[in-house]
Amino acid sequence: MADTTSDSFGFSVRRLPGFTALAIACYAMLYAPIMALVAYSFNAGSSIAVWEGFSLHWYGAAWQNEKVQEATILSLLVATVSSISATILASMAALGTTRIRPYKGLTAIYAMINQPLMVPEIVTAVALLIVFAIIKSTTGYQGLIYLISAHTAFCIPFAYLPIRARLESMDLSLEVAAADLYATPLRTFKLITLPLLWPGIIAGMMLAFVISLDDVVITEFVKAPGQDTLPTYMLGQLRRVITPEIHAISTALLSISIIMVSIFFLLNRKKS
Amino acid sequence: MSIGGESLSHTTDVKPQGTPRISGYEAAARKAEVHRNILLTIPALLVLVLAASGPLLVMLLYSFLAPGDYGGVVWQPSVDGWFRVFLTRDIFDDTLMLQDAHVTIFWRSIKLSSMTTVLCILLGFPTAYFIATRSDQTRNLWLFLITIPFWTNLLIRTFAIMEIIRNEGIVNNLLIFVGVIDVPVQMLYTDFAIMVGMTYVYLPLMILPLYASMEKLDFGLVEAGYDLYATRFRVLRRVILPLVKPGLVAGSILVFIPSLGAYVTPRVLGGGKNMMLGNLIELQFGQGQNWPLGAALSIALLAIVMVALIVYVRTAQRSTQAHG
Numbered sequence: 001m002a003d004t005t006s007d008s009f010g011f012s013v014r015r016l017p018g019f020t021a022l023a024i025a026c027y028a029m030l031y032a033p034i035m036a037l038v039a040y041s042f043n044a045g046s047s048i049a050v051w052e053g054f055s056l057h058w059y060g061a062a063w064q065n066e067k068v069q070e071a072t073i074l075s076l077l078v079a080t081v082s083s084i085s086a087t088i089l090a091s092m093a094a095l096g097t098t099r100i101r102p103y104k105g106l107t108a109i110y111a112m113i114n115q116p117l118m119v120p121e122i123v124t125a126v127a128l129l130i131v132f133a134i135i136k137s138t139t140g141y142q143g144l145i146y147l148i149s150a151h152t153a154f155c156i157p158f159a160y161l162p163i164r165a166r167l168e169s170m171d172l173s174l175e176v177a178a179a180d181l182y183a184t185p186l187r188t189f190k191l192i193t194l195p196l197l198w199p200g201i202i203a204g205m206m207l208a209f210v211i212s213l214d215d216v217v218i219t220e221f222v223k224a225p226g227q228d229t230l231p232t233y234m235l236g237q238l239r240r241v242i243t244p245e246i247h248a249i250s251t252a253l254l255s256i257s258i259i260m261v262s263i264f265f266l267l268n269r270k271k272s
Numbered sequence: 273m274s275i276g277g278e279s280l281s282h283t284t285d286v287k288p289q290g291t292p293r294i295s296g297y298e299a300a301a302r303k304a305e306v307h308r309n310i311l312l313t314i315p316a317l318l319v320l321v322l323a324a325s326g327p328l329l330v331m332l333l334y335s336f337l338a339p340g341d342y343g344g345v346v347w348q349p350s351v352d353g354w355f356r357v358f359l360t361r362d363i364f365d366d367t368l369m370l371q372d373a374h375v376t377i378f379w380r381s382i383k384l385s386s387m388t389t390v391l392c393i394l395l396g397f398p399t400a401y402f403i404a405t406r407s408d409q410t411r412n413l414w415l416f417l418i419t420i421p422f423w424t425n426l427l428i429r430t431f432a433i434m435e436i437i438r439n440e441g442i443v444n445n446l447l448i449f450v451g452v453i454d455v456p457v458q459m460l461y462t463d464f465a466i467m468v469g470m471t472y473v474y475l476p477l478m479i480l481p482l483y484a485s486m487e488k489l490d491f492g493l494v495e496a497g498y499d500l501y502a503t504r505f506r507v508l509r510r511v512i513l514p515l516v517k518p519g520l521v522a523g524s525i526l527v528f529i530p531s532l533g534a535y536v537t538p539r540v541l542g543g544g545k546n547m548m549l550g551n552l553i554e555l556q557f558g559q560g561q562n563w564p565l566g567a568a569l570s571i572a573l574l575a576i577v578m579v580a581l582i583v584y585v586r587t588a589q590r591s592t593q594a595h596g
Contacts, residue, residue: 013491013494013495013498014405014491014494015405016398016401016504017504018398019398019401020398020402022395022398022399022402023398023401023402023403024402026395026396026398026399026475027399027417029395029472030417030421030472030475030476031417031421032436033429033432033433033435033436033472034421034424034429034432036432036435036436036442037431037432040435085319089315089316089319090316092312092313092315092316093312093313093315093316093317095309095312096308096309096311096312096313097309097313100305100309101302101305101306103306103309105310109313109317112317112320112321112325113316113317113320115320115324115325116320116324118529118577118581119574120529120530120532120533120550120573120574120577121533121535122533122535122549122550122553122554122573123328123331123533123553123570123573123574124324124327124328125535126331126553126554126566126567126570127327127328127330127331127570128323128327129557130327130330130331130334130563130567131326131327131330133344134330149319149322149323152319153319153320153322153323153324154324156316156319156320160316210423214424214425214426214427216425216426216427216536217535217536221554221557231425231427234427234428234431235427235536235539235540238434238540250425250428250431250432253425253428254424254425254428257423257424257425258420258424260423261419261420261423261424265416265419
């Protein structure tokens with residue numbers, strides 16, 4: 001421990017007895033279940049309790065399962081479309097609410113943008129179920145637009161936060177200089193603001209993508225029959241006999257999230 | 273998943289300023305700027321009204337309508353939904369009674385969420401303190417290790433807990449191997465399982481805000497405490513705890529709110545009979561076929577969450593005033 005405040009008797013004002021042991025136990029507790037899950041995805045046997053040797057069998061089984069293929073394609077499609085739309089909308093909203101002279105209604109706008117973070121997911125889910133049921137019965141349309149608009153809405157605050165943070169840390173003087181040199185507002189935006197803002201936009205889009213990819217509750221209530229994403233497919237399977245196929249799918253999803261979050265952190269670190 | 277804590281502060285930090293005397297030209301330019309800014313936010317707000325705020329209002333309306341026979345509603349005003357949140361009529365003599373099942377579920381939700389919050393504090397406090405006392409180089413790594421589970425799929429993490437506490441799971445096998453027990457203990461599908469699962473999935477939500485306030489902790493004050501012959505426990509209670517209270521309150525709210533509205537964790541780990549509020553709400557839209565009751569229950573849950581948020585904002589404001 002790099003500790004400058006401990007004296008020659010080894011007394012440190014930073015140390016509290018037992019805290020380090022508890023913290024290490026806490027880390028072990030956080031990671032042990034996930035590691036066990038990943039380990040059993042490589043089990044050769046069909047049991048999820050007995051280890052029968054290393055094999056990639058269940059990854060192959062999941063890959064060839066038609067339902068899993070469909071769910072994967074739908075998950076990726078919904079996450080891609082929703083995260084891109086949410087990021088465009090959130091970028092515009094961030095530009096309209098950050099580094100500006102405060103105007104009437106700004107507080108209400110903040111509250112509305114952050115609202116999906118504050119309302120429990122189950123409440124939003126059943127509210128959407130009600131509204132979409134009305135729209136479905138009047139129009140008869142059953143397509144993907146419901147899932148995509150629901151995902152876009154709850155992804156907006158997640159995309160908004162990093163973009164806003166990036167905007168706040170940006171230097172205004174470059175844009176003022178561009179304007180002084182008779183650049184049009186559009187040209188200033190294209191040549192100065194957008195390139196500077198880009199890391200924030202990418203970070204926001206990745207968070208939105210991960211959030212959309214992982215969503216269970218809202219998807220479960222909004223989806224039409226046959227519109228299963230990977231998480232809702234898994235939720236359905238948990239009620240049946242579980243095979244390591246579920247472990248394999250989980251491990252694949254986990255890897256995508258971890259890669260995305262790592263890139264997000266690297267992007268954010270460059271900024272500071 | 274929700275990371276509401278940080279964002280909440282944004283809603284209160286803007287106050288309209290008194291405008292000084294300005295020329296007509298400048299006033300017009302400012303007006304155009306405000307128009308442009310509002311125009312920029314409109315598309316996002318439109319989507320949010322359509323698929324987030326608006327539906328909540330429709331749901332409020334639905335809670336005051338009569339239930340349809342096969343789900344949905346009949347368009348006539350009724351308070352039956354709200355009535356059934358806690359009450360029921362006896363089918364034989366029509367007397368009013370407390371709806372025991374609902375009271376039990378409300379009580380279980382509040383009890384399990386509170387216990388989860390306490391468990392998260394007990395585990396999260398030492399961990400946040402541990403991270404805050406690392407050197408600058410390793411601190412980010414420890415922090416990153418907390419953030420990874422936070423961003424990974426909640427269903428997968430719940431599934432991972434289900435796997436290790438089942439009868440043939442690692443925990444039972446280990447206990448039998450050590451000789452503490454002879455036959456597996458039934459842990460899955462109990463209230464205990466739900467509590468363990470929620471603690472597991474929401475723990476990062478406690479650690480992150482706690483760390484944020486411990487990072488700013490002035491250890492000079494801690495040292496002063498020891499210089500004045502305070503014991504370790506006294507320093508913890510009288511110096512450290514009051515200084516990190518804002519983080520503790522934020523963490524507690526961030527854990528309590530999603531626990532109260534939990535749906536996936538009790539569904540997977542509680543196994544159908546140990547329901548929480550989220551599952552009771554789902555039931556009304558599924559087998560229960562009573563949409564107005566489901567809507568009323570959802571509004572009730574939302575009201576409890578809003579009260580918790582208001583308490584949080586009040587406490588946060590008071591502590592910023594107290595510490596300047």
